[in-house]
Amino acid sequence: MTQGSTRARVLHWFVRGGVAKTASGRQIVIDVDPIVVGRDEGAHLRFDDPEVSATHCELRAVNDGVLVRDLGSTNGTFAGTLRVREAVITTPTEILVGGSRFTIEPTGKQRVEVGFADRFGDLVGASPRMRRVFGVLEKVARTPLSILILGETGTGKEIVAKSVHLASERKAGPFVVLDCGSIPASLAESILFGHEKGAFTGATERKKGALAEANGGTLFLDELGELPIDLQPKLLRALAERQVKRVGGSTFEPIDVRVLAATRRDLAVEMNAGRFRSDLFFRIAQVRVELPPLRERLDDLPLLVEDVCKRVGSASAAPTVAKWIEQRLGSYDWPGNVRELVNVVQVAATLADTPDAIDDVLTLARETGDGGQEKAQTAFAEAKRGAVAAFERDYFTQLARIAKGNVSEMARKSGMERHHVRAYLRKYGIEKG
Numbered sequence: 001m002t003q004g005s006t007r008a009r010v011l012h013w014f015v016r017g018g019v020a021k022t023a024s025g026r027q028i029v030i031d032v033d034p035i036v037v038g039r040d041e042g043a044h045l046r047f048d049d050p051e052v053s054a055t056h057c058e059l060r061a062v063n064d065g066v067l068v069r070d071l072g073s074t075n076g077t078f079a080g081t082l083r084v085r086e087a088v089i090t091t092p093t094e095i096l097v098g099g100s101r102f103t104i105e106p107t108g109k110q111r112v113e114v115g116f117a118d119r120f121g122d123l124v125g126a127s128p129r130m131r132r133v134f135g136v137l138e139k140v141a142r143t144p145l146s147i148l149i150l151g152e153t154g155t156g157k158e159i160v161a162k163s164v165h166l167a168s169e170r171k172a173g174p175f176v177v178l179d180c181g182s183i184p185a186s187l188a189e190s191i192l193f194g195h196e197k198g199a200f201t202g203a204t205e206r207k208k209g210a211l212a213e214a215n216g217g218t219l220f221l222d223e224l225g226e227l228p229i230d231l232q233p234k235l236l237r238a239l240a241e242r243q244v245k246r247v248g249g250s251t252f253e254p255i256d257v258r259v260l261a262a263t264r265r266d267l268a269v270e271m272n273a274g275r276f277r278s279d280l281f282f283r284i285a286q287v288r289v290e291l292p293p294l295r296e297r298l299d300d301l302p303l304l305v306e307d308v309c310k311r312v313g314s315a316s317a318a319p320t321v322a323k324w325i326e327q328r329l330g331s332y333d334w335p336g337n338v339r340e341l342v343n344v345v346q347v348a349a350t351l352a353d354t355p356d357a358i359d360d361v362l363t364l365a366r367e368t369g370d371g372g373q374e375k376a377q378t379a380f381a382e383a384k385r386g387a388v389a390a391f392e393r394d395y396f397t398q399l400a401r402i403a404k405g406n407v408s409e410m411a412r413k414s415g416m417e418r419h420h421v422r423a424y425l426r427k428y429g430i431e432k433g
């Protein structure tokens with residue numbers, strides 16, 4: 001995990017792309033950025049075939065060949081005679097989608113331009129995939145393009161959005177965050193577009209919506225996949241026409257807003273299931289940025305550890321903390337991604353003078369058992385924090401399982417507000433399913 005080895009890997013990041021060819025002679029180059037195959041007008045490789053789903057499958061270059069991934073299509077994706085959910089194509093292969101066919105012809109290894117920047121705004125990362133992300137963000141931050149940021153919980157989606165805003169010409173304007181997952185359906189329209197006084201019961205004052213609040217700046221739509229379906233065409237219209245009408249109002253006000261959005265959900269699957277509108281998807285996903293899970297970019301650990309230690313004022317603790325993580329969590333898969341790492345590093349950094357204490361406290365936090373002996377050797381406050389964290393992690397993991405990921409159900413069962421439940425799920429990197 002030294003800087004030297006990181007640099008060598010950057011220079012040697014190669015993928016095998018290819019070309020997708022249709023019977024009518026259309027050709028499209030397959031690179032590391034995903035190509036969507038589907039019936040939708042926004043699809044990169046489009047088939048006007050009713051048996052093809054709106055967003056049917058996607059193709060992209062990976063290390064060994066062309067990755068074909070079905071996007072929850074109705075009729076499936078076939079490589080030759082095999083129905084595939086996900087497959088890496090290494091030799092020329094015919095792909096069947098609905099009643100249409102195309103061929104993938106993989107090419108030799110090609111070098112991916114990753115750039116050398118190992119940070120962008122508040123983000124750091126030395127892995128080739130993050131360096132590539134930084135290169136893309138550098139190029140698009142100053143443009144008006146909207147960006148869809150994809151990634152598991154805790155991979156840094158919100159910090160990407162904030163950093164893009166601060167690197168854009170809109171940085172002096174507002175940065176407004178709207179968590180689409182916590183909007184109550186009855187207030188959704190008013191939260192987005194605002195309302196006039198008396199528009200509905202409880203509308204005691206005229207109020208701006210999130211779009212108008214973000215005027216002159218950036219609106220970050222977190223959890224875009226959870227935006228209520230009936231609101232989606234209205235948002236699309238507002239973005240296209242650059243104007244909003246408040247609930248209960250009769251006039252339009254102009255808005256000048258750049259939209260950035262994030263999602264943990266696979267929106268292609270949502271689109272095929274009719275829960276997300278593809279026209280809104282293609283409007284917002286003018287640029288798609290995918291943040292890989294931390295387990296796929298462990299090269300980022302040293303720089304992240306250094307960054308967090310600096311942030312908490314313990315820069316000198318970084319080598320001890322990095323060594324501890326390498327030794328004790330070397331094969332850990334970080335389900336809570338960078339957020340979980342940040343939590344671990346913050347605790348470890350404050351205890352770096354006594355590495356044994358790191359062991360005690362962080363092992364405690366991870367264990368759900370009582371670990372009596374270890375507890376008694378740790379300061380009471382730390383031990384309690386560890387035990388509470390273990391309880392919370394366990395409770396919400398089980399709750400999510402029982403409620404099959406349904407946040408409303410979890411809120412009912414736990415007697416908590418939905419946004420509190422969501423905060424705990426995030427804190428411990430628990431997928432909602």
Ligand SMILES: Nc1ncnc2c1ncn2[C@@H]1O[C@H](COP(=O)(O)OP(=O)(O)OP(=O)(O)O)[C@@H](O)[C@H]1O
Binds near residue numbers: 151342426
């Ligand atoms: N590349 C990075 N460099 C430095 N810090 C990072 C990086 N990525 C994430 N973080 C930190 O990890 C934490 C989680 O990041 P963030 O809230 O942006 O994740 P997220 O993907 O939006 O999560 P969620 O989907 O749960 O909302 C924050 O403390 C953030 O500062």
